[in-house]
Structures are given as C-alpha cells and as structure tokens.
Amino acid sequence: MAAKLKLQLKSVERRRHMRVDVKLLGRYMLADRREFPCQTVNMSPGGLAIDAPVRGDIGERVVIYLDQLGRVEGRIARHTERGFAIQMTMPLSKREKIANQLTWLLNRDALGGAENRSHERIIPLRLRSILRIDGDHEHIVQLIDVSISGAAVATTAKPALGTKLKLGQTDSEVVRHFEGGLAVRFDKLIPIERFDENIKL
Structure with missing residues (x-):
C-alpha cells in the first residue's frame, strides 16, 4: 500500500509542472467573500493563472469554481498584467484529479x-x-x-x-x-x- 501511494505521489509530482494553456470560464471568491467572473490563462496540477477584474493580495486565500473542473482553491502567488496566479493548496487526490482532467483537456480537440x-x-x-x-x-x-x-x-x-x-x-x-x-x-x-x-x- 505504501509503495502504491509513493508511486501515486511521484506520478502527481511529475505532472505538477505540466502547464497547459487552457481557457475555462469560472468565478472566484476572495477572502472577503466578494465574487467575480474569471477565465483561466494556463493551468497545472499545482497552480493556475487567471484573467480577473479584481486582484487580491499576495498570500490571500482564493476559491475558484471553473466550468468542467469544479472547485479549486489556493493562495495568490503573484499578480499578472490582467489578473493573478495562485498556488493550489489541495490534497493528493484532488491534484491527481486535476492532472487527469488536464490530460482530458489536452486530448479534447482530437476527440x-x-x-x-x-x-x-x-x-x-x-x-x-x-x-x-x-x-x-x-x-x-x-x-x-x-x-x-x-x-x-x-x-x-x-x-x-x-x-x-x-x-x-x-x-x-x-x-x-x-x-x-x-x-x-x-x-x-x-x-x-x-x-x-x-x-x-
């Protein structure tokens, strides 16, 4: 069991930096509970960048709901020209699910x-x-x-x-x-x- 979990962890970590340019619409909620629309710019199992009308503070907790992916959460790591990027703070099972979903999105155009x-x-x-x-x-x-x-x-x-x-x-x-x-x-x-x-x- 421990060996299997170790292999799963290695698999997720290998894909952690697999950054995909993907456009998904969604909404995000800042720590003060204000909600705004957003769109992803790129995404990996460890983080994502979004176009957002209102930037939070560096380190602020953000909850994002994305079409086709559902809920993700993390903390703002940096500001970008049109929004911000977050580092996800989620368990292995959720990161593995996102890695699988990114694989699906990569193959979507070919389907x-x-x-x-x-x-x-x-x-x-x-x-x-x-x-x-x-x-x-x-x-x-x-x-x-x-x-x-x-x-x-x-x-x-x-x-x-x-x-x-x-x-x-x-x-x-x-x-x-x-x-x-x-x-x-x-x-x-x-x-x-x-x-x-x-x-x-």
Whole structure:
C-alpha cells in the first residue's frame, strides 16, 4: 500500500509542472467573500493563472469554481498584467484529479464527433466506479468528468470502439480512446434531476 501511494505521489509530482494553456470560464471568491467572473490563462496540477477584474493580495486565500473542473482553491502567488496566479493548496487526490482532467483537456480537440459533449460536465464526489465489459470483466476506474450524455474515465482498459459496457449501473458505449483512459456515451441521457456532484452511475 505504501509503495502504491509513493508511486501515486511521484506520478502527481511529475505532472505538477505540466502547464497547459487552457481557457475555462469560472468565478472566484476572495477572502472577503466578494465574487467575480474569471477565465483561466494556463493551468497545472499545482497552480493556475487567471484573467480577473479584481486582484487580491499576495498570500490571500482564493476559491475558484471553473466550468468542467469544479472547485479549486489556493493562495495568490503573484499578480499578472490582467489578473493573478495562485498556488493550489489541495490534497493528493484532488491534484491527481486535476492532472487527469488536464490530460482530458489536452486530448479534447482530437476527440471530435459524438463524444465531444456539449453538455455541462461535472466532477462527481464519488470518483471511483466499475467498468463492466462483456458482463464479467470488471475494471476499477476513476471518473474524470461526467455529463448527462457521457463520461470520461481514467483506466488502462482499452475495449474496442463501439463496445457495449456498463459504467457502474449505466449502459454505455465506448466512443473514443485517449491517453490514460477512454470516453463513453450513455445509452440514455441522465435525468437532469439526478445530475449533480452526488451522482452515482
């Protein structure tokens, strides 16, 4: 167990400085609880820079909610010409989740087609799920994000495109492979009343 955790830590640390130019809209809250809109400039599993109308103080705690990524938090490390950059203060599990999501975003332009979901994506609180292939082959996977029409999962399994499977209890179909995982399309849209961070597939 200790060896596995050590490998996970090394994996996250290797990707900690993987800075990606990515444009995500969101909102941020300063320490005085004022909220403002923002847009990311670039991001890594250890920090991000945003365009922001109001800068906080260096060292000030900031909470940011980003489309497709959800909540991140940290402290302002430096001011930029159009905003500021933060250093994230989050546990290993959250940094690993962000690293996986950045991998997804890097591959997003190459995905195209039906699985290029226009629906809002969320990161569920229950990250672990089970992928069932052919009814009896099971793989423990980590959810990267979920929309009402599909999901991206981190897994080493590579079932062929078009393979029918279950993600948790949800009937799905493999629509694309990407580095470190795959994208599935649900056979039926998830009812909107079930679609929040507490969702269990």
